[in-house]
Amino acid sequence: MSNKRKPKFGQNFLVDDNARHAIVDALGDISNRTVLEIGPGHGAITSLLAPRAQRLIALELDHSLAAELTFKFRDQPNVTIVQGDVLETDLAALIPEGTTADVIGNLPYYITSDILLQLFAAGRAGLLNRAVLMMQREVADRLSASPGVKEYGLLAATTQVNAEVDNLFTLPPSAFNPPPDVFSTVLRLHFAPRFEELQVDPAGFDSFLKQIFAQKRKTLHNNLRAASYDPETLAAAWPAEIPPQARAESLALEPLAALYRALAQHPRGL
Numbered sequence: 001m002s003n004k005r006k007p008k009f010g011q012n013f014l015v016d017d018n019a020r021h022a023i024v025d026a027l028g029d030i031s032n033r034t035v036l037e038i039g040p041g042h043g044a045i046t047s048l049l050a051p052r053a054q055r056l057i058a059l060e061l062d063h064s065l066a067a068e069l070t071f072k073f074r075d076q077p078n079v080t081i082v083q084g085d086v087l088e089t090d091l092a093a094l095i096p097e098g099t100t101a102d103v104i105g106n107l108p109y110y111i112t113s114d115i116l117l118q119l120f121a122a123g124r125a126g127l128l129n130r131a132v133l134m135m136q137r138e139v140a141d142r143l144s145a146s147p148g149v150k151e152y153g154l155l156a157a158t159t160q161v162n163a164e165v166d167n168l169f170t171l172p173p174s175a176f177n178p179p180p181d182v183f184s185t186v187l188r189l190h191f192a193p194r195f196e197e198l199q200v201d202p203a204g205f206d207s208f209l210k211q212i213f214a215q216k217r218k219t220l221h222n223n224l225r226a227a228s229y230d231p232e233t234l235a236a237a238w239p240a241e242i243p244p245q246a247r248a249e250s251l252a253l254e255p256l257a258a259l260y261r262a263l264a265q266h267p268r269g270l
């Protein structure tokens with residue numbers, strides 16, 4: 001079988017010099033930081049990070065690119081190239097104990113959501129401080145959307161309960177070689193899990209968010225009915241601040257957390 005059409009791991013390499021500087025600058029002072037780079041490719045960002053970071057660990061799935069970078073950075077002892085799948089990598093094992101790391105990456109777009117969930121878990125474990133990530137513009141818009149706008153949904157709520165999000169800048173396809181079909185946006189995340197402040201347990205609130213955002217066209221009430229909450233339980237627990245016909249998409253995290261806490265106190269009928 002020919003290898004010609006084998007999918008190549010979302011490889012669109014950044015060729016815009018201003019953009020690669022802006023991405024690395026967005027991480028701020030990294031002179032005493034451990035930085036994890038996801039998908040270094042040919043090293044467009046890596047070569048700027050190497051002289052700035054105290055320690056740089058770059059995770060690349062593609063064997064030939066990992067070999068190319070290992071050779072390129074062979075004389076820079078603060079740089080480690082790891083060949084492997086980021087999603088199969090235990091990030092904790094890469095970060096010196098008792099410290100936090102920063103993450104940077106022009107992400108392989110086909111696994112953006114999985115990488116984000118992995119980073120949120122590491123953020124909750126207190127392993128990460130901030131991340132500068134490039135992703136497809138539409139996905140970035142969904143992560144950073146506010147309640148009430150059409151892009152707001154499960155991805156925004158999940159992101160914003162784990163991190164503060166800054167939408168930094170957008171690049172056209174021509175910034176890459178080969179050019180992707182989509183525009184790309186760079187976001188900065190500051191990992192700041194809000195579970196304690198919202199008085200919710202992380203795993204339970206995660207599941208609750210999945211239930212209430214399950215069907216966009218349904219009201220919050222009807223999504224909870226579909227998730228097998230009985231009407232009496234919902235009536236007894238419903239906070240006065242949430243209109244009966246509200247959709248989850250129109251509500252901030254605080255009222256959603258209030259509803260979650262109230263439901264947790266009521267026996268749940270089926």
Ligand SMILES: C[S@@+](CC[C@H](N)C(=O)[O-])C[C@H]1O[C@@H](n2cnc3c(N)ncnc32)[C@H](O)[C@@H]1O
Pocket residue numbers: 008009010011012013014015038039040041042043044045059060061062065084085086087105106107108109111
């Ligand atoms: C969009 S390219 C970015 C390359 C380079 N950072 C740049 O800006 O030019 C994504 C990179 O992620 C790598 N990659 C894809 N899937 C990966 C995975 N599961 N784990 C680690 N790296 C991956 C690809 O091989 C590719 O080098």
